Amino acid sequence: MAQKDNENSGTGGLGALTGFAGYHLRRASNVAGAVFTAAVEGLGLRQVPFGILCVIAANPGINQGAVGRVLGIQRANMVALVNDLLEAGLVERVPDPRDRRAFVLSLSPAGTALVAEAGRRIAEREAAMLAGLSAAERAQLMKLLARIEAHEP
Amino acid sequence: MAQKDNENSGTGGLGALTGFAGYHLRRASNVAGAVFTAAVEGLGLRQVPFGILCVIAANPGINQGAVGRVLGIQRANMVALVNDLLEAGLVERVPDPRDRRAFVLSLSPAGTALVAEAGRRIAEREAAMLAGLSAAERAQLMKLLARIEAHEP
DNA sequence: TATTGTTATACTCTATAACTATA
DNA sequence: TATAGTTATAGAGTATAACAATA
Numbered sequence: 001m002a003q004k005d006n007e008n009s010g011t012g013g014l015g016a017l018t019g020f021a022g023y024h025l026r027r028a029s030n031v032a033g034a035v036f037t038a039a040v041e042g043l044g045l046r047q048v049p050f051g052i053l054c055v056i057a058a059n060p061g062i063n064q065g066a067v068g069r070v071l072g073i074q075r076a077n078m079v080a081l082v083n084d085l086l087e088a089g090l091v092e093r094v095p096d097p098r099d100r101r102a103f104v105l106s107l108s109p110a111g112t113a114l115v116a117e118a119g120r121r122i123a124e125r126e127a128a129m130l131a132g133l134s135a136a137e138r139a140q141l142m143k144l145l146a147r148i149e150a151h152e153p
Numbered sequence: 154m155a156q157k158d159n160e161n162s163g164t165g166g167l168g169a170l171t172g173f174a175g176y177h178l179r180r181a182s183n184v185a186g187a188v189f190t191a192a193v194e195g196l197g198l199r200q201v202p203f204g205i206l207c208v209i210a211a212n213p214g215i216n217q218g219a220v221g222r223v224l225g226i227q228r229a230n231m232v233a234l235v236n237d238l239l240e241a242g243l244v245e246r247v248p249d250p251r252d253r254r255a256f257v258l259s260l261s262p263a264g265t266a267l268v269a270e271a272g273r274r275i276a277e278r279e280a281a282m283l284a285g286l287s288a289a290e291r292a293q294l295m296k297l298l299a300r301i302e303a304h305e306p
Numbered sequence: 307t308a309t310t311g312t313t314a315t316a317c318t319c320t321a322t323a324a325c326t327a328t329a
Numbered sequence: 330t331a332t333a334g335t336t337a338t339a340g341a342g343t344a345t346a347a348c349a350a351t352a
Binding site: 030033062063066075076078079096099100101102103 | 332333334335336337342344
Binding site for chain 2: 012013014015016017019020021022023024025026027028029030031032033034035036037038047051054055057058059062070072083092115122123125126128129130132133137138141142143144146147148149151153
């Protein structure tokens with residue numbers, strides 16, 4: 001019998017794992033993470049801080065708790081992340097005059113420039129990553145991912 | 154002006170992040186991870202060790218370096234992962250008679266039972282996660298993710 | 307020389323509990 | 330009482346460099 005040299009040809013030997021969406025989401029997410037890392041090489045930027053910068057850029061005056069809620073980051077974890085961005089001179093933080101518990105966040109000129117430059121590079125690399133997908137397939141992918149993101153476990 | 158209470162209605166205030174596949178892959182992967190955790194509650198199992206068990210189940214006699222290559226796990230990180238599975242009595246490891254550097258891995262009866270039980274639970278929860286997607290959409294999702302997984306950054 | 311398994315190490319991301327000061 | 334920010338801590342996942350034994 002010349003068929004079936006390999007127990008699981010076509011699945012890479014993944015076995016039951018092949019059918020689980022969670023596994024493929026995690027692997028694909030890791031690939032996208034590597035694409036991100038390659039794209040921003042030399043900029044000293046990682047995925048989560050870049051996300052924070054994008055949210056602040058889109059919502060100047062937002063406070064850090066709200067940023068965390070948008071991105072699904074715990075308040076406790078936001079502290080060090082925002083501190084790093086402050087120390088890097090990418091974000092400015094001033095007390096909120098209407099709520100003395102809170103701080104108002106905005107991007108510095110350097111932060112604005114970095115988001116723009118990183119965004120260009122990431123878009124370029126992601127386009128390469130998705131080059132095998134038609135425009136309709138890319139739109140479909142984003143739609144399907146959005147529906148999974150909306151799921152409450 | 155009743156329009157535009159929110160700067161970015163529809164995108165959740167994500168700004169430029171909205172257009173990046175990597176962001177949505179990471180968020181969707183996190184949701185799937187939470188679904189996994191809820192599914193296997195009480196089994197003492199996490200995503201990566203479950204993946205290892207599945208690969209060993211599908212490839213009895215495989216060595217740990219090969220498992221790592223299938224799953225994209227560094228050799229160095231495989232050591233502690235396999236040791237944990239050995240200590241938990243889920244995996245058996247015997248020296249490879251044909252290569253004295255290597256060990257041959259297989260599932261113990263407990264490991265086989267755990268993979269079966271966890272697989273059932275995960276399939277059930279993933280079905281709920283994907284309940285809003287048609288069968289065609291689910292197939293499309295898996296196909297698109299597989300193409301991203303195949304990308305070399 | 308290359309590969310298997312190993313140790314050591316470090317960083318990123320996520321998670322929980324508890325505290326403070328304001329609201 | 331609830332919320333904004335904070336501290337401390339822990340665990341999971343991923344990454345690199347270097348080593349010994351074997352191929």
